[in-house]
Amino acid sequence: MSSTETHALENRRAIATVCLSGTLEDKLTAAAAAGFDGVEIFENDLIASPWSPKQVREHCADLGLTVDLYQPFRDFEAVAPAVLAANLRRAELKFDVMEQLGADTMLVCSSVSPDAVDDDDLAAEQLHTLAERAAARGLRIAYEALAWGRFVNTYEHSWRIVRRAAHPALGLCLDSFHILSRGSDPAAIRTIPGEKLFFLQLADAPRLEMDVLQWSRHHRLFPGQGAFDLTAFTGHVRAAGYSGPLSLEVFNDVFRQADPGPAAVDAMRSLLALEESLGATTLPAAPALSGHAFTEIATAGAEVGQALAALGFAHMGQHRTKPVALWQQGEARILVNSAASGTTSDTAFDKGAGQGAGESASVVALAVESADPVASADRAQRLLAPLLPRTHSAGEADLSAVAAPDGTSVFFCRTGPGGSWLDDFAAVAGKAVDAGVTGVDHVSLTQPFDHFDEAALFYRAVLGLEPDPVTEFAAPFGLVRSRTVSGGTESGTVRIALDSALLRRGDWAPGVREPQHIAFTTADALASARVMRDLGAPLLPIPGNYYDDLDARLAPPPDLLDALRAHSILYDRDEHGVLLHFFTEILGGRVFFEVLQRIDGYAGYGAANAPVRMAAHRRSRLG
Amino acid sequence: MSSTETHALENRRAIATVCLSGTLEDKLTAAAAAGFDGVEIFENDLIASPWSPKQVREHCADLGLTVDLYQPFRDFEAVAPAVLAANLRRAELKFDVMEQLGADTMLVCSSVSPDAVDDDDLAAEQLHTLAERAAARGLRIAYEALAWGRFVNTYEHSWRIVRRAAHPALGLCLDSFHILSRGSDPAAIRTIPGEKLFFLQLADAPRLEMDVLQWSRHHRLFPGQGAFDLTAFTGHVRAAGYSGPLSLEVFNDVFRQADPGPAAVDAMRSLLALEESLGATTLPAAPALSGHAFTEIATAGAEVGQALAALGFAHMGQHRTKPVALWQQGEARILVNSAASGTTSDTAFDKGAGQGAGESASVVALAVESADPVASADRAQRLLAPLLPRTHSAGEADLSAVAAPDGTSVFFCRTGPGGSWLDDFAAVAGKAVDAGVTGVDHVSLTQPFDHFDEAALFYRAVLGLEPDPVTEFAAPFGLVRSRTVSGGTESGTVRIALDSALLRRGDWAPGVREPQHIAFTTADALASARVMRDLGAPLLPIPGNYYDDLDARLAPPPDLLDALRAHSILYDRDEHGVLLHFFTEILGGRVFFEVLQRIDGYAGYGAANAPVRMAAHRRSRLG
Incomplete structure (x- = not known):
């Protein structure tokens, strides 16, 4: 990244209407x-x-x-x-539309038609003709x-044809998906003259082994x-001298049916974060976070x-x-807010977390330790996460909070000597x-x-956390998709785990509605389990079959296996080390606690073990 | 199909627990x-x-x-x-489990492990060892x-290894998905001795261009x-002399999270229909249907x-x-039931269609003309669609009805001279x-x-209708999957169109909740539209942009285009002919009517045009 790029990007920001749900x-x-x-107008929306x-032109103005x-023109x-x-x-009929619409550029996709032949000269000649017609009306292709x-x-092939056609009203549209999905090297984009790059469409995608058209659509x-490296890709396009808009074109089944308001905010946040990764931003850097306050x-x-x-x-x-x-225990602090105020809960530091308290329990806020809470809050606002309105009495800590996509309040704190939020509590x-x-x-949570993908981007962009890869597992009541940010x-360390049921709809929902949990660390899970059991903690029983299978599968030492079985402690192993963990029953209909011991740097x-835990939770609720 | 196979199948019917949602x-x-x-016990469920x-064994008994x-044993x-x-x-630890479980056969999947080598002799030798251990405990592999x-x-490769291992406690498990997904020819199954076919797992799948593991899971x-030909496949396995159960093993994201009760009924119905296709059934044939009564x-x-x-x-x-x-108009008959009885509607011929009437409108029943209503009802019951309880007064028609998966009552009628249901109506x-x-x-509907896949199977099996391929389209508020049966x-002709929103959840739902409509035929859509407009029918306005695009796209004759535009009539064309159709506004919050003219055998x-219609319906409801 050259040091001349530390200012804001000069490229304008645009989005294709096809990214969002609803009518035009x-x-x-x-x-x-x-x-x-600006916008790309997707023809079907018009x-x-x-x-x-x-009228669309006037409304846009x-x-x-x-x-x-205006897009797309096919075949x-x-x-x-x-x-x-x-x-x-x-x-020509579409040019009529574009003139009225005030769109000067038409996207022409390479042909998929059985009418087409494999002849670059013919393609160039006919695109030249089209560009000539467009130019006559002040338009370009x-x-x-x-x-x-x-x-x-x-893109190399489309560039050969455009070069051969040699018409000033004919240039390229580059789309990151079409280029990166095929594994093409985008570096050669730098060799294309910037004035021939008419348009840039940006889309990311997970790595999937499937038909590329279905993957794209x-x-x-x-x-x-x-999984795409859009920072490098966009860097190549800018280095070539592209000066048009950075425009998002994302076909996504979820966004297609989600409320377009939050989806557009999610989209803009992704562009702002991309600009930051290009070193071209005026955003304040994310202050370091050092744990859960x-x-x-x-x-x-x-x-x-x-x-x-x-x-x-x-x-x-x-x-x-x-x-x-x-x-409190060790550095683990839990606030229990018993204000049962109808549909909105009045959190300790805030109003309007938007989740009902009532008889049931909900995690309504999480607070992170920030090296600079004011800068954290400033960054959040610049990333379209406005500060939540707050009430606090004179003399109480004035903490800033923003709402995560699921409505959870996220507070920026600095716990410690001198003016801590802890002073608001009488001993x-x-x-x-x-x-x-x-x-x-x-x-x-x-x-x-x-909001699954939006949430991961929120925590990455707004809080500066790093997302782990997305995983999926078959739970007793359907697939669960999971991603952690840390x-x-x-x-x-701050770690937040985001889970979502992939398909769950309808009435067959014997599990817990949107469960939430807090996992505590211990240096000795067996000792903790013994003490907690003696204290009468509502620990979740795990079936004997689990331990029989664990023996067959991972063969932990027999003494340890017996102890795990006796205390309903689950066991996992990764390339680093071992995890020992156990759970409470569901509390207040939705929340539970976990106690875990990471041994030798276990990272997961x-x-x-989640399916076994989920089946056990269902049983304990039914029985 | 040999004529000796017209009796019921001797094979028992089983299902793998992994097909269904919930706990074991x-x-x-x-x-x-x-x-x-019987069941296959999927290890994770146990x-x-x-x-x-x-205890599982006792509960099953x-x-x-x-x-x-017992399955699966991997690598x-x-x-x-x-x-x-x-x-x-x-x-051996799993054999312990099987002994207690009362399962005598263990499924061993071919290895995917990096520890394995490509050596058929070694594979055969080690499988022989495993079979020897199993046989010592009365089990088989x-x-x-x-x-x-x-x-x-x-399967040809697995059979070479099993033959080479030559142990009586080692045989094959055949799974239709693994064989047909790769395009293998299943005919050679006939050459395998029946006693070496230890187990048969049946699964169908749509044709998808994607990673076969993801497709399978x-x-x-x-x-x-x-899209698989399971009749031919199962025919080959039976011809080889297989006498074990026909067992369903279906990994499906939807079934994994659906109520297991209806899903198991759907599964059984699929097996009964498969048996019928094999000519091995005692089901009465589906009587011919000749239209909507x-x-x-x-x-x-x-x-x-x-x-x-x-x-x-x-x-x-x-x-x-x-x-x-x-x-009534022509042969189109609509019953309008104004009994607003809370949560269940009292249909003309039935109770308990289970859809509320209230202020809103719902299609609660459809009636088909059957050549033999009694036989239709008998077949339905044999296919696990029980007759709905009915009330009818003395002298009124005694029609039989069953509930479709979405709760719609399906009546079997014979309209015409002598004892028609029409006699229940005073002129x-x-x-x-x-x-x-x-x-x-x-x-x-x-x-x-x-219930989308279940519904198509219901109409195919119970009513004997033929399903068309599944299609998907991008509607303004998300993807819609569609399938017709006819x-x-x-x-x-009876035609029923089944639609389902693929992902829709949450509150952003500006469209109509689960819209339903009835499409009427006309021989002259333009004339019908003119008469209906004069009568003040609430016809749905279609935007001018649609006609501009239609001109660019399909270029209908200019006179026709003008007339279509004037009357908000939509136009489509397929390889056979042309469709002209128009719609009413939404009535009672959910129901609308369509009038259509099929020209020259248009088949779709x-x-x-559905996205344009859906956007127009939304607008008319908001405005």
């Missing part, structure tokens, strides 16, 4: 609200709109949006004369190689949500507090003005039995299905 | 209730169960289920001596070639729901009746004992303007997502 009206409104400068192209591209080039004539008629184009399916993601559970019931006591936590403090108890003479809990390993310093989260 | 307890209960004889293997297979063969020793220890096995991935279907809409509002009047329908009759009006002097409607082309005689349903 819904899409334009959402794109403008998220701050985009066709279904009651607005004439001229009112919203502050330019119409940067044009390398055809017999009669087909060419029909294709030119079709093009951006030619794009589809990854599944019949003859033209690489259903599984694209916004930059940073998938506290996690807040709202519940009107007594189950959670009783369970914490039985896990050895001490009731250390009581909020001076709110019905919030502070429970309580809570007695405790040390059960060995030393801190919080991770907080696990089930995400609404529509980051930290020498003094501590025990996903292999 | 849920799965066994569902399998037994659907009438299966591991998560609190029942010991012995109580339910009348045998345990036919055993063709390894170095130290690995073999570990693998044999693992096997069924070796299966996974389609993605590292070295062994065809996520997209299998029950026989008859996919009536379709019943429940609504407390007046919108539907008013719309029917404006479409030229006459109010021809009123039910003698129930608040049900008969509307009304309804006046009408003939708008050219001649009958019902199709009824379109949005299916709950969980069948008929010279005197009429105008799916290309």
Whole structure:
């Protein structure tokens, strides 16, 4: 990255209407609200709109949006004369639309038609003719190689044809998906003159072994949500001298049906993070995070507090003005908020976390230790995560919080000497039995299905955490997709696990609705389990069959196996080390706790044991 | 098919627990209730169960289920001596489980392990050793070639190894997915001695271009729901002399999370239909169906009746004992049931269709013309679709109905001279303007997502209709999957269109909840539209952009294009002919009508126009 690129990008930001759900009206409104400068109008969206192209142009102008591209025009080039004539008629009718729409560039995709022949000279000649027609009307043609184009399916090939056609109104459209999905080397893009790069479409995607057309039409993601290196790709295009918009074109089954407002915010956040990765940003850097300051559970019931006591936590403090108890053991701090205020819970430090307390329990807030809480909050706002409105009494800590995509409040704290949020709590003479809990390993939050990819990007961009790869496993009641984000310093680590049921709908839902849990660390899981059991903790029983299989599968030492079985402790092993972990029952209908010991740098989260835990949780709720 | 096979199959019917959602307890209960004889116990289901293997055996015995297979045992063969020793220890521990479980056969999958080598002699030798150990405990080994096995991935290869191993306790497991997904020719199965075929697993699947492991783990279907020829496949296996169970092993993301009760019924229905296709059944044949006798809409509002009047329908009759009006034009008959009885509607001929009437409108029943209604009802019951309980007064028609998977009542009728259901209606002097409607082309019902594949199988098996291929299209609010089933005689055709939103969840749902519609036929769509517009029918306006695009895309004659535009009539073309069709607005929140003209044998349903129609429907509801 050259040092001249530390200012903001000069490229404008655009989004294709096909990225978003709804009618054209819904899409334009959402794109403008998220701050985009322009849009690509996807033809099908226009066709279904009651607005004439001229009305669309006026509406975009009112919203502050330019119409940067009209797309797609298919199956044009390398055809017999009669087909060419029909294709030119079709093009002229679309030019009429573009003139009214105020779009000066049309995307022409490489042909997939059985009418086409494999003849670059003919393709170049006919594209020249099309460009001549376009130029006569002040328009231009951006030619794009589809990854599944019949003859033209690489950017190198489309560039040979455009060069051969040699018309000033004919240039290239580059699409990161079409190029990176085929494993093409994007470095040669640097050799293309910038003025021939008419348009740049950006899409990420997970690595999938499937038909590339289906992969493209259903599984694209916004930059940073998938496996492609869009920083390098975009760097090549900018180095070539491209000065047009960075435009998102993402076909994704989930985004296609999600509320377009949040989806457009997610899209814009992905572009802002991409710009930062290019070194071209005015965003403040993400301050280092060094652990979980506290996690807040709202519940009107007594189950959670009783369970914490039985896990050895001490009731250390009581909020001076709110019905919030502070429970602590080692560096693990849990706030239990018993304000049962209808549909919104009044968290210790905030209003409006948006999750009901009532009889049931919910994790409503998580707080991270930030090296610079003010800078953390500033960055969040610049990344379209506005500060939550807050109420705090005089003299109380003035913490900043933003809402994660699932509605959880995320606080930026600095716990420690001098003005800590802990001062808001009056000390309580809570007695405790040390059960060995030393801190919080991770907080696990089930995400609404529509927000899974958005959530990972939120935590990566806003908090600066690093996402692990997406994993999936077959749970007793359907597939679960899981992804963790983490980051930290020498003094501590923040880990958040995001889970989502892939398909679950309908009434057959015997599991727990969107379970949430907090995992505590211990240096000796067996000792902790013994103490907690003696304290009467509601620990989850694990079936004997699990241990018989564990013996066959991983053959832990017999003594250890017996102890695990006796205490319902689960076992996992990775290339680094071993995990020992156990769970409580479900508390307040939704929340549970985990206690875990990472041995020799075990890096995972025990996903292999999750189905057994989930079946056990269901049983304990039914029985 | 030999004529000696017209009796019922001698093979028992089994299902793998992995096919169904829930805990092992849920799965066994569902399998037994659907009438299966046995189960394959999937290891993960056992591991998560609190029942010991012995308790599982006892529970299965109580339910009348045998345990036919324990599966899967992975990565055993063709390894170095130290690995073999570990693998044999693992096997012996699983043999312990099988003995308690009462399962005499273990499935061993061909290895995918990096520890394995490509050595058939070594594989055969080690499988011989394993079979010897199994035989010593009265057990046997069924070796299966996974389609993605590292070295062994065809049934021909697994058979060479089993033959070479030459141990009586070692045989083959054949799985239709592993064989047909690779395009192997199953005919050579006939050359394998029947006594070496230890187990048969059946699964169908759609044709997908993707990684075969992902295809197998996520997209299998029950026989008859996919693209494989399971009749031919199973025929080969039976011809070889296989006498074990026909066992379903279907990994499917949807079934994994659906209520296991209906899923097990769906599974059993697929086996019964497969047996019928093999000519080995005692099921009565499906009587010919010759059209739609009536379709019943429940609504407390007046919108539907008013719309029917404006479409030229006459109010021809009123039910003698129930608040049900008969509307007719040509051979199209609609019953409008205004009994607004809370959560269940009291249909004209039935109770318990299970869909609320209230203010909104719903299609609650469809009636088909059957050549033999009694035989139709008998067949339905034999295919696990029990007759709905019915109330009818003395002298009224005694029609039989069953519930489709979405809860719609399906009646079997014979309209015509002598004892028709029409006699239950007192004539009304309804006046009408003939708008050219001649009958019902199709009824379109949005299916709950969980029941989409089940519904197609229901209509195919129970009613004897033929399903068309599954199609998908991008609608304004997300992907829609669609499949039609149809069948008929010279005197009429039954067509039912099944649609389902692929992913829709959450609150962003500006479209119509599970829309339903009835499509009427006309011989002159333009004339019908003119008459209906004059009558004040609430016809759906279509945007001008649609016609501009239609001109560019299909270039219909200019006069026709003008007329279509003037009357908001949509246009489509297939390899046979042309479709002209138009729609009403949404009535009662959910139901609408279509009027269509099929020209020159157009065979489709105008799916290309559906997104435009859906956007227009949304607009008309918002505006």
